[in-house]
Amino acid sequence: MQRRKLSDQIAEQLEGMIADGTLKPGERLPAERQLAERLGISRPSLREAIQKLSSKGLLHTHQGGGNYVTESLAHSFTDPLMALLQDQPDAEFDTLEVRKELEGVAAFNAATRATESDRQRIWSRFNEMVEIHRAEASSIEKLQADAAFHQSITEAAHNVVLVHFTNAIHDVLKNTVSEYLDMFYAEPTFVEKLCMQHKAIVTAIMDRDPEQARDKARFHLEFAFQAFHEFKSQARLSRNSELYASMFSEE
Structure with a gap:
């Protein structure tokens, strides 16, 4: 059985936090370096997970940096x-x-x-x-x-x-x-x-x-x-x- 990519696992966890309200609309995620360290993953894997959620419209990037939970x-x-x-x-x-x-x-x-x-x-x-x-x-x-x-x-x-x-x-x-x-x-x-x-x-x-x-x-x-x-x-x-x-x- 093919092993799931780490970025997919992280994306699923973050999506679950958004779904149950733990991550709230408009809330800013920690900086990539800090978040990667806290989750115990590499920054490229984290970026890939964030990109997956962005493509779903669940996250977006504000001008000047920072990833935010969408309020849509x-x-x-x-x-x-x-x-x-x-x-x-x-x-x-x-x-x-x-x-x-x-x-x-x-x-x-x-x-x-x-x-x-x-x-x-x-x-x-x-x-x-x-x-x-x-x-x-x-x-x-x-x-x-x-x-x-x-x-x-x-x-x-x-x-x-x-x-x-x-x-x-x-x-x-x-x-x-x-x-x-x-x-x-x-x-x-x-x-x-x-x-x-x-x-x-x-x-x-x-x-x-x-x-x-x-x-x-x-x-x-x-x-x-x-x-x-x-x-x-x-x-x-x-x-x-x-x-x-x-x-x-x-x-």
């Missing part, structure tokens, strides 16, 4: 959604509904499949998120910490398709709910509820209780769904009141 997979999914949301102003709530189900599946699988390193990462992301949520941080920073926490759970589910779908959903929501973020994170009591809901998800995952993990994740996302719906209604009423005032104000 996420964009191919999110671009049509972004166009839809521009035409249907309330369609972001459809996206939130989908996210609720995906996060439920992720939490369920994380409870049964998470490795010890996954569990440590989830705790770490949770603690970082809570610290940022309770600090005088911007709403964008809080959203990013929240996304990193949920991503750690999705990665612990060890489902390649789930990783890419949830990442795409997060990208869509980041662009569609940004105008409500200041209201979402403005009230400390409300933020504390979010922290407690997140802790309940983590606890269920650590207890290896998939049903409870799924239920807690879905409850949290339903809570967020209702909150964003309320905040959007408030923002719309506020804009309408300002417009009405400007229309009928005395000059």
Whole structure:
């Protein structure tokens, strides 16, 4: 039987890391010399592996050097959604509904499949998120910490398709709910509820209780769904009141 080329083996390993989200869209690979040393292969073999992935559209080289994971997979999914949301102003709530189900599946699988390193990462992301949520941080920073926490759970589910779908959903929501973020994170009591809901998800995952993990994740996302719906209604009423005032104000 013909022995597989080393470059093919390395290409397969890197492709698997891209597929399961270990190597993330837009992430830069270490310099060739460093990467070859760490993988224990020659630079020509590494270059051949990188070329194979580049030909598949999974890697690309930026001007000035450096190999990067392509972002086209996420964009191919999110671009049509972004166009839809521009035409249907309330369609972001459809996206939130989908996210609720995906996060439920992720939490369920994380409870049964998470490795010890996954569990440590989830705790770490949770603690970082809570610290940022309770600090005088911007709403964008809080959203990013929240996304990193949920991503750690999705990665612990060890489902390649789930990783890419949830990442795409997060990208869509980041662009569609940004105008409500200041209201979402403005009230400390409300933020504390979010922290407690997140802790309940983590606890269920650590207890290896998939049903409870799924239920807690879905409850949290339903809570967020209702909150964003309320905040959007408030923002719309506020804009309408300002417009009405400007229309009928005395000059």
